[in-house]
Amino acid sequence: MVRALAFDVFGTVVDWRASLIGELEDFGKHQGVQRDWAKFADDWRAGYVPAMDLVRRGELPWTRLDDLHRRILDELLRGAAIEAADHDVNHLNRAWHRLNPWPDSVEGLYRLKERYVITTLSNGNVSLLTDMAKHAGLLWDCVLSAEIFGHYKPDREAYLGCAQILDVAPDELMLVAAHPSDLRAARAAGLRTAYVDRPLEWGQPGRYRVAFEPGEFDVTATDFLDLADKL
Amino acid sequence: MVRALAFDVFGTVVDWRASLIGELEDFGKHQGVQRDWAKFADDWRAGYVPAMDLVRRGELPWTRLDDLHRRILDELLRGAAIEAADHDVNHLNRAWHRLNPWPDSVEGLYRLKERYVITTLSNGNVSLLTDMAKHAGLLWDCVLSAEIFGHYKPDREAYLGCAQILDVAPDELMLVAAHPSDLRAARAAGLRTAYVDRPLEWGQPGRYRVAFEPGEFDVTATDFLDLADKL
Known part of the structure; x- marks a missing residue:
């Protein structure tokens, strides 16, 4: 769970x-x-x-x-x-x-926050993430960062540190990311994984998109609203 | 400032x-x-x-x-x-x-959040504070804890660690507390201080209340709404 x-x-x-x-x-x-x-x-x-x-x-x-x-x-x-x-x-x-959120981010997080603890797990430092949350209206339950664990993702310590500080088992924590490399490292550390497609991250649709196998991640979603529907 | x-x-x-x-x-x-x-x-x-x-x-x-x-x-x-x-x-x-908030806490924090970054700086661990925020409806910008700094208050490292991770100078950070001992340690570390009176903390009005000198802290408030008015 x-x-x-x-x-x-x-x-x-x-x-x-x-x-x-x-x-x-x-x-x-x-x-x-x-x-x-x-x-x-x-x-x-x-x-x-x-x-x-x-x-x-x-x-x-x-x-x-x-x-x-x-x-x-x-x-x-x-x-x-x-x-x-x-x-x-x-x-x-x-x-x-x-930085500005994707159009679905604020509403999607709001819906997901009702059922789950939602946190950042970013390589951005705490003050960056805190300012961004205020700027973009992101209602995190807490703001966790590589800075707190002294390890940048994809170091294993970042994923496991996040589970430990939230007092959950690794498989009770799900990483949500648009990048297969991040999700693969999280999975290797024992976390659950959700891929969210962000085809416009690099401007043109699909530019630099990294392929992955069907079923490689626990959930695949088109955006945060779709993720909220699926969870 | x-x-x-x-x-x-x-x-x-x-x-x-x-x-x-x-x-x-x-x-x-x-x-x-x-x-x-x-x-x-x-x-x-x-x-x-x-x-x-x-x-x-x-x-x-x-x-x-x-x-x-x-x-x-x-x-x-x-x-x-x-x-x-x-x-x-x-x-x-x-x-x-x-734990449940004091009657003014949620509204007071909401008002203070409009002008300031608001964070916990508690000896409670991160998961405790995160769960409590969800339970009590406390809209922190971030959740900082002794656990993150590896030092319990009143160790100096907790106050200075908080300023450092928020990327502000110690005198740009104000500790808000109902306890003179906590405020004195924060002041000694270079922080600004706001005393908020919580006369019912120990049940009967004023039980175990610790005296302090007039002007010892930068601000003295009767509750969070009064603090928002004064800041």
């Missing part, structure tokens, strides 16, 4: 790409520069896994995601020959705190 | 004593035993500081509050010559997950 649902956040709950493009366009106007902001957003996101892997492999001490985002951003700005005031770059870096 | 409010929970947000007495009366009926449940509740609470101090002094390894509560409860049940099934004792122990 599932007692709690842990949600991946970037891409699963919020549309990071469209949100970032909007913020980058505002930044560009303010700075008086024009670039390919969609590509800039994709590159920013693409820097995330390698940066996080430095921490996961122990080549960097624990570094919160805000600071990893800032490292990547500084590099991208240098590459794009954009010089901006630290205050403006910091505001832009915190665009990740102001 | 205060950006976030961290709330002590037992006694400040919820009326642990009346809630426990109600749960103990139900337990007594179910077991067919009659005892002085008000005293039993007081004794249970009185065991909390000594048990926690064993952890704070390093005489016990980190132990979550649920397990400290259970140790105290087992001893009290032995002392009262009550033998109950483990399932029933466990249900009773989890009464701390089902």
